[in-house]
Amino acid sequence: MIYVLLAFWVISAILAINEKKILGMIVYLGVFSMISAVCFLLLGAPDVAMAEAAVSTFSTVFLIICFEKYFSLVTTVNYEPPQENPIIAKLKKRGVAVAFTLVICALFIFFIPNSPANTFVKDKYIASFMNDVGGENSVTAIYLGYRMYDTLFEALMLLVSVVAVTHMSMFNESLPDNASQLRGVSKSDKIAIYTVRIVCSGILLFGIYLIFNGHISPGGGFQGGVAVASFFVCKYLIHNIDDMQYKTLMIVEKLIFAAIILLATSFILMGIHIHFPQMKQLYLILMNSLIGMKVACGFMVIFYRYIAFERR
Amino acid sequence: MLTYFVIVPLLTAVFLYVFSSAKIVRIIAIIAQAILASFATQLFFLCKKGDIITTIGNYESVLGITLRADTLSSVFVVLVTFAFFIAALYSLNEQQNKLFWLLLFIWEGLLIGIFLTRDLFNVFVLMEVAMVVVSILIMFNRDNRSMYDGMFFLMVNIVVMQFYLFGVGYVYKLTGVLDMEAAALVLSEIDKSSLILPFALIMTAVGLKCALVPLYSWLPKAHGTAGAPSAISALLSGVHIKSGVYLFMRIIPIFQNIDASWFFLWAGILTGIVGFIFAMSQSDIKLVLAYHTISQIGMIVASLSIGDSYSYMGGLYHAINHALFKAALFLSAGVIYEAYGTRNVYEIRGVFKRFPLVGMATAMAILGITGAPLFNGSISKYFIMSGTNRITSFALTFINLGTIVSFIKYSTMLYGKSDFAGEAVKISINKQLSIFILGLLCFVGGILGEEFIEFLFNVQVSVDAAGYLQKVAYFVASVVVGYFIYKYFVLKSSLLKRIKEIDLGFRAICVSIGAFFAFLLIAAKFSVG
Amino acid sequence: MLGNIIELTAITVFFISFYGLITSRGVIKSIISIGIMEVSIVVFFLSFGYEKGIKPPIGQEIVNAADPLPQALVITAIIIGVALTAVNLTMLISLKREFNATEWDILKDRTHPEFNKNI
Numbered sequence: 001m002i003y004v005l006l007a008f009w010v011i012s013a014i015l016a017i018n019e020k021k022i023l024g025m026i027v028y029l030g031v032f033s034m035i036s037a038v039c040f041l042l043l044g045a046p047d048v049a050m051a052e053a054a055v056s057t058f059s060t061v062f063l064i065i066c067f068e069k070y071f072s073l074v075t076t077v078n079y080e081p082p083q084e085n086p087i088i089a090k091l092k093k094r095g096v097a098v099a100f101t102l103v104i105c106a107l108f109i110f111f112i113p114n115s116p117a118n119t120f121v122k123d124k125y126i127a128s129f130m131n132d133v134g135g136e137n138s139v140t141a142i143y144l145g146y147r148m149y150d151t152l153f154e155a156l157m158l159l160v161s162v163v164a165v166t167h168m169s170m171f172n173e174s175l176p177d178n179a180s181q182l183r184g185v186s187k188s189d190k191i192a193i194y195t196v197r198i199v200c201s202g203i204l205l206f207g208i209y210l211i212f213n214g215h216i217s218p219g220g221g222f223q224g225g226v227a228v229a230s231f232f233v234c235k236y237l238i239h240n241i242d243d244m245q246y247k248t249l250m251i252v253e254k255l256i257f258a259a260i261i262l263l264a265t266s267f268i269l270m271g272i273h274i275h276f277p278q279m280k281q282l283y284l285i286l287m288n289s290l291i292g293m294k295v296a297c298g299f300m301v302i303f304y305r306y307i308a309f310e311r312r
Numbered sequence: 313m314l315t316y317f318v319i320v321p322l323l324t325a326v327f328l329y330v331f332s333s334a335k336i337v338r339i340i341a342i343i344a345q346a347i348l349a350s351f352a353t354q355l356f357f358l359c360k361k362g363d364i365i366t367t368i369g370n371y372e373s374v375l376g377i378t379l380r381a382d383t384l385s386s387v388f389v390v391l392v393t394f395a396f397f398i399a400a401l402y403s404l405n406e407q408q409n410k411l412f413w414l415l416l417f418i419w420e421g422l423l424i425g426i427f428l429t430r431d432l433f434n435v436f437v438l439m440e441v442a443m444v445v446v447s448i449l450i451m452f453n454r455d456n457r458s459m460y461d462g463m464f465f466l467m468v469n470i471v472v473m474q475f476y477l478f479g480v481g482y483v484y485k486l487t488g489v490l491d492m493e494a495a496a497l498v499l500s501e502i503d504k505s506s507l508i509l510p511f512a513l514i515m516t517a518v519g520l521k522c523a524l525v526p527l528y529s530w531l532p533k534a535h536g537t538a539g540a541p542s543a544i545s546a547l548l549s550g551v552h553i554k555s556g557v558y559l560f561m562r563i564i565p566i567f568q569n570i571d572a573s574w575f576f577l578w579a580g581i582l583t584g585i586v587g588f589i590f591a592m593s594q595s596d597i598k599l600v601l602a603y604h605t606i607s608q609i610g611m612i613v614a615s616l617s618i619g620d621s622y623s624y625m626g627g628l629y630h631a632i633n634h635a636l637f638k639a640a641l642f643l644s645a646g647v648i649y650e651a652y653g654t655r656n657v658y659e660i661r662g663v664f665k666r667f668p669l670v671g672m673a674t675a676m677a678i679l680g681i682t683g684a685p686l687f688n689g690s691i692s693k694y695f696i697m698s699g700t701n702r703i704t705s706f707a708l709t710f711i712n713l714g715t716i717v718s719f720i721k722y723s724t725m726l727y728g729k730s731d732f733a734g735e736a737v738k739i740s741i742n743k744q745l746s747i748f749i750l751g752l753l754c755f756v757g758g759i760l761g762e763e764f765i766e767f768l769f770n771v772q773v774s775v776d777a778a779g780y781l782q783k784v785a786y787f788v789a790s791v792v793v794g795y796f797i798y799k800y801f802v803l804k805s806s807l808l809k810r811i812k813e814i815d816l817g818f819r820a821i822c823v824s825i826g827a828f829f830a831f832l833l834i835a836a837k838f839s840v841g
Numbered sequence: 842m843l844g845n846i847i848e849l850t851a852i853t854v855f856f857i858s859f860y861g862l863i864t865s866r867g868v869i870k871s872i873i874s875i876g877i878m879e880v881s882i883v884v885f886f887l888s889f890g891y892e893k894g895i896k897p898p899i900g901q902e903i904v905n906a907a908d909p910l911p912q913a914l915v916i917t918a919i920i921i922g923v924a925l926t927a928v929n930l931t932m933l934i935s936l937k938r939e940f941n942a943t944e945w946d947i948l949k950d951r952t953h954p955e956f957n958k959n960i
Contacts, residue, residue, distance in 0.1 A: 006850045009884075013854045013877055017861035022869055029873050036880050043847070043887040044895040044907030051916050052883070055923045059876065066869070066930045097864045104826045105856040107833050109849070113506030117890040118488030118498075121374055122908040126898060129909075132371060138898040138906075142913035149315070149368050149377045153425075153437045154917045156322065160418065160441055161924035164448045165931045167411060168459075218899060222920055251330055258326045261319055268369040269315050295920075302927050433914055440921050444928055451932075456939045460952040463932040467871060470925055471862060474878045477918065478855070481886050484911070818871065818945045822862045 002042045009035045022067055030060045046218035047139045050210070054226035058299060061233065065306045133273075134280030135215030143220075144287050148268050152261060155291065158298040159257050162250065165302050193238050200234035203227055211292040215284040224288070225295025232300050236307070246301050253297040260290050314366040314379040317355070317389065318425040321348065325417030329410050338404055341413045345400045348420070349393040352386075359386040360770065374489050377431045384628070387768050388427040388551075388558055391635055395551045396420045399543040402643055402746040407541065412452065419445045419547075426555045430492045432480045435559065436473060439521075443469045446534070446552065455539025465534040468821055472520040472527075475829065479513030483566075486510065496566045504569045504840045511567045512832040518563055519828060521556030522613055524576075525583045526824035528606050529816035532590070536602030538655065542646025545598065549605045550639035557612055557631055573617040575835040580617060581707045583610025588714030592721065593808040596655045597645045600722055601638065604681070604715070608634050611696070611711055620699025625773065629765055630692035633680060633757060637689070640677040640750035644670050647747065648725070651737045657721060661728035669744045671726055673751025678723050680754035682716045682791075685784045688754050691761030694775060694783055709786065716794040721802060851885035868936075868943050872929050879922040886911040886918075 012035055016028035033056030040049035125146070129138045133145030143151050207227030214220030267273055267283050324344050328337055358364060359381050366379045381389070396416065407413070422442040429435060443466055451462040484490055486506060487498035499507060520527040535548045564573075587607025594600045612634070615627030645655075647670050652660050664671035676687065683689040693712065697705055757764055765773050802808065816824065858881065861874035889908050898906040937943050940951045 003846065006847065010850060010854055010857070013857050013881075016873060016877060017857055017870075022867075025870065025873050029876060032877060033880065036884065039884060040887060043884075043891060044897045045887050045912045045915075046897050046899070048883065048887065048912050048915050048919070051919050052880070055919055059923050059926050062927055062930055063869075063873075066934060094864070097860060100823065100826065100863070101856050101860040104830050104859070105852065107830055108509070108852060108856070111505075111509040111512075111833055111837075112848070112852075113482065113486060113503075113509060115486055115502065115506055117485050117908070119890060119908070120488035121910060122488070122890070124372070124375060125909055126903050126906065128372075128375075132375075136900055138903070138909040139912045139916070142909055143916060145369065146371055146376050147433075147913060150434055150437050150914075150917055152319075152322075153422075153434075153441055154920050156418065157437070157441045157444070157921050157924050160415075160444050160448070161928045163411065163415070164444060164928045167448060168451065168454070168931045168935050216899075218897065220916075222916060254326045254330055258323060258330075261323055261326075265315075265319060269319075271370055274370060305931075433917075437917060437921065440925070444925070447928075447932075454935075457952050459932065459936055459939060460948055463868075463929070463936060466925075466932070467868075467875070467929065470875055470929075471878075474855075474875070474882060477882050478885065481882065481889075481911075485889050490910075815949065817949050819863050819865065822859070826859065826863070 002039065005035060005039050005042065009039060026060060026063045026067060029063070030056065033060070045139075047137070047220065047223070050219055050223040051226075054223050054230070057230065058226060058303075061303070062306060133284070134277075135284050137215055137217065137220075140215050140220050140284065140288070144215075144284055145268070145273075148264050151291070152264060155257055155260055155294055158295060159253060162253060162298050162301050165305050166246070166250065169305050196234050196238050200231050203234065204231040207231060207292070207296075211288050212285060214288040215281070221288040221291030222295055225292035226299060228292060228296040229299035229303070232296075233303055236303075246304050249297050249301050253294060253301065256290055256294040256297065260287070260294065263287060263290065314355075314364060314381055314428050315368060317348075317352070317428065318421050321417045321421035321424070325414045325421070328417065329414040332410075334408055334410055337410050337413055338407070341417070342397075342400050342404060344417075345393070345397040349390070349397045352390045352393040352424075355381060356383075356386040356390050359383050374491060374494055377429070377434055378491055378493075379428045380430045380493075381428055383769055384561070385427045385558075387632070388554065389424050391554070391632055392420065392423045392427065392551050395547060395635060395639055398639065398643075398746045398750060399547050401742050402546075402646075403541065403543040404742050405740055406543075406743075412449075412541075415445055415449055415452075419449070423551060423555060427558060430562075432483060432490045432492060432495070434490075436477055436480060439476075439555075440470075440473060442552070442555075443473075446548065449544045450534055450537055450540045450548075452541055452544065453539050455537075458537045458539030461533040461537040461540075464818060465530050467818060468520070468530045471822060472517045472825055475513050475825070476517035479510045479517070482510035482513065492562060492566055496568065499566060500568055502569075507567055507570055508833060508836040508840060511570050511572070511836050512829055514563055515572075515832055516825060516829045518556060518559050519579070519832075520825065521553075522560055522609055523553070523556075523583070523606050524579045524610065524613065524828070525586055526828050527821065528583065528586070529821055531606055532599055532602040535605055536596070536599040538596070538598060542642055542649070545602075545646070546639040546642035549602065549642055550635040553605060553609060554631055554635060557609065557616075560613060561616060570836050570839055572832070572836050572839045573619055574839075575832065576617040577614050577704065580610045580612070580614030581704070581711070583607070584614065584708075584711035585714065586610075588711060588718055589808075589811060590814075591718040592714070592802050593812040595657050597648065597657050597660070597722070597725075598642070598655055600657065600718065601641050601645060604718070605634075605638060607711065607715060608638070608681070611708065614704070614708070615696040615699075618696075618699045618704065622773070623696050623699030625765060625769060625771055626692045626695025626698070628769065629761075630689070630696060632768075633688040633692050633754070636750055636753050636757065637677040637680040640673055640747055640754065641681070643743070643747045643750070644674045644677070647739050647743055651739065657725055660725040663726045667739060667744070669748050670739065673747045675723070675726060676751040676754045678719050680758070682719050682787075683712055683783075684787060685780075686755070686758045688757030688761060690780075690783065690787070691758055691765075691775065694780060695765075695773065697783070698779070709790070713790045713794055713797075716790050717797050717802060720791075720794055720798045845888065845891065847888040847891055848885060851881045851888060854881035854884070866944050866946070868929075868933050868945060868948075871945075872926060872933070875929075876922065876926060879918065883915045883919065886915045 012032040019025045037049045037053040129141040133141040207224045210219035210224030364381045367373050368377045425438045447462040447466040451458045487495045523531040584607045591600050591603035612627045615623045680687040680689045683693040858874045858877040865871045896906050898909040
């Protein structure tokens with residue numbers, strides 16, 4: 001089963017790379033991500049599969065919005081790159097590139113170490129995570145307990161990328177509001193509106209479920225947060241919310257980040273988890289919901305900035 | 313305890329952004345920087361008594377993340393906090409935007425984190441976040457060219473961090489741990505030939521972070537871009553690039569069974585030569601300085617790979633000195649641009665006359681970087697030279713000659729008659745002061761060089777008077793030779809004009825990443841046998 | 842002996858995306874290639890200790906389970922990856938607005954100092 005999937009996985013990667021049209025590339029990338037999510041599931045990693053599925057929908061949305069902008073912007077290219085004989089140039093370039101990649105790939109494969117995986121830490125983690133951190137999901141236990149320090153920077157990464165997106169998209173203040181923004185479903189399309197309504201409440205419920213059960217079942221703050229954010233994206237599709245208070249959202253996001261740091265510092269770094277072992281469950285739920293809120297805020301801000309790129 | 317050095321800047325950043333108004337944010341920021349710097353100094357004094365180890369959450373050490381401060385990392389932490397203090401002082405009334413201060417504090421926390429952490433994956437996360445912060449700061453003014461430069465910087469670094477992550481995966485697979493010390497212990501018992509691949513993957517990333525020869529072309533774009541605030545350029549060239557050098561020093565001991573130091577020695581020397589040749593060809597003062605960073609970092613990497621303890625110490629001291637004089641030069645370049653409205657080195661004249669303080673600091677920094685006697689560069693270059701054999705010493709002298717030639721060109725702008733006719737620009741006192749402090753430190757670091765090294769690294773060193781005098785003679789001779797080269801080659805050559813146009817694009821740098829990786833694999837194979 | 846098949850597949854996809862990087866004319870193609878590269882590394886991380894019928898490391902009693910640490914690391918890497926994609930795309934849109942081009946070569950020419958002077 002997994003080998004068949006892996007074959008499809010490789011083929012979709014090749015198709016995505018080989019595609020000429022941008023829209024085709026994006027579609028193949030979506031297919032590729034979905035196949036890889038199923039692969040992760042078969043490799044025994046439901047948390048990763050969920051993260052990949054949630055995240056890849058968002059990156060596809062980002063890419064499609066970008067694509068939409070890309071062609072609706074004024075395209076008057078008054079620059080011609082120097083022309084060669086196109087066929088010869090192409091053959092030359094492709095052949096050389098393929099050969100170069102193959103050589104490096106062959107070198108890489110030649111040097112692969114043949115020792116088996118070392119399971120020293122794995123056994124330790126599995127033996128002690130319930131006692132040390134609590135919960136029943138060892139992956140959550142690792143990223144909220146043993147490696148909380150990494151997770152802080154992961155949250156910081158989202159914060160920084162939100163700053164990057166908002167700072168850089170405030171460009172060319174004088175440009176008028178043109179019609180290039182992505183429109184939602186048209187108001188007359190009743191079937192679409194009802195479908196989205198039914199689906200989006202399900203998505204919200206699923207997201208909240210993931211957040212609150214992250215410590216005992218697959219899922220967690222990130223996956224749930226992305227699901228909650230996608231609820232708001234669905235909302236956008238039927239309501240066309242134009243006056244999004246993204247500045248408030250950004251402030252809220254930063255405050256939640258501060259709260260995450262403070263909670264992590266007080267609980268893990270100062271050692272409350274040693275003195276009050278009964279607090280562990282509460283800590284895991286609190287942390288998961290804080291991270292979920294932060295991720296949802298971050299993704300929403302990015303999404304709305306993409307939608308309303310050239311407007312203040 | 314060590315985690316607070318990372319967390320406090322991050323929290324300060326968020327609270328400054330959310331709660332303070334744009335007027336007082338600068339005042340609080342500079343006070344916070346001063347407090348951080350003083351705590352970092354405290355940390356340094358504590359570390360002299362012994363290493364400080366913090367295992368986060370008191371979990372068993374291989375399970376959690378370990379932060380560890382020894383003398384080396386605490387010296388770099390002090391350097392980071394000091395440089396950020398100076399940068400904050402410099403941009404005190406230039407930057408009114410709260411976002412700038414938010415990013416500055418986040419960046420500082422991340423850099424301190426890189427210098428303290430001992431976890432391979434944690435380094436990856438910190439590096440990725442730092443990359444995005446840097447690229448935002450580069451394009452902070454949204455100048456059209458700096459947009460491209462920031463994007464180029466970000467994309468190249470993302471690609472190479474994928475190689476790093478792959479290497480970390482192999483290290484984990486082989487050892488079962490991510491901690492550097494534990495991994496080094498396990499890897500020393502493993503069959504040598506299985507270390508080659510992770511070594512090459514990780515060192516490709518580190519090589520790009522240090523801007524070694526085929527992988528350098530992102531650096532002048534990022535550090536020398538015209539639109540970036542000059543405090544940011546100073547910090548990039550001063551301390552951010554040192555995170556690559558620091559990683560180099562930490563990663564090499566993990567793979568102690570692979571002795572590929574000859575590869576990095578020659579890669580460093582080649583980088584030094586290429587760097588100064590490009591620097592000679594440029595006329596934009598920021599680009600000249602950026603290419604010089606490449607040259608000096610190449611020299612530092614070479615000196616760390618010579619395999620002699622004196623040279624190693626000299627390389628370390630040179631890394632610190634480089635932070636001082638390069639920051640001074642970038643900041644003064646910012647002031648000069650503000651006053652003259654041009655970055656062309658041939659159009660700026662008479663800096664000494666118009667801004668005596670800035671001119672003096674620039675002169676001191678130039679003397680430092682060229683290794684003039686009594687300045688800090690001479691001490692570090694003396695120690696670097698003491699471990700070399702005939703060939704490497706010739707190569708390093710050659711690099712120094714090139715540095716002198718291009719700085720003769722750079723220093724022509726200090727003298728001469730200014731034909732600047734516009735309105736007189738007043739440079740605020742805090743800018744002049746911050747530049748002057750850095751320039752003065754270049755001089756102090758030269759006079760008290762031995763004491764500094766002993767104080768910083770607990771190593772007793774002594775400068776042999778006869779050897780030092782010989783170096784002085786070399787310096788004088790190379791200044792004379794350099795002047796003639798400048799007069800008869802640099803000003804007239806058409807070759808340099810052609811070199812100036814060489815600029816690797818994104819695809820070319822991806823190809824060179826692959827080529828560097830392949831070379832490194834083969835080099836490691838040869839060293840293992 | 843050459844590792845197991847999953848690892849080799851991951852390496853193959855890694856180099857397919859590397860090929861995409863070295864042949865990409867447009868910035869969008871580079872961004873997509875980087876996305877594929879990230880996923881290939883995820884598969885590589887999950888292949889450690891893979892056996893047939895492996896179970897997720899969740900539950901009261903864990904037997905024959907996958908290694909939880911790479912999974913935790915990889916979740917971090919995935920979130921970082923999507924954040925970077927968002928940043929890259931924003932930069933791309935801004936560049937497009939400013940220079941009216943999304944190809945590396947044209948961007949390189951247009952950001953050249955001489956080119957700006959001529960305008």
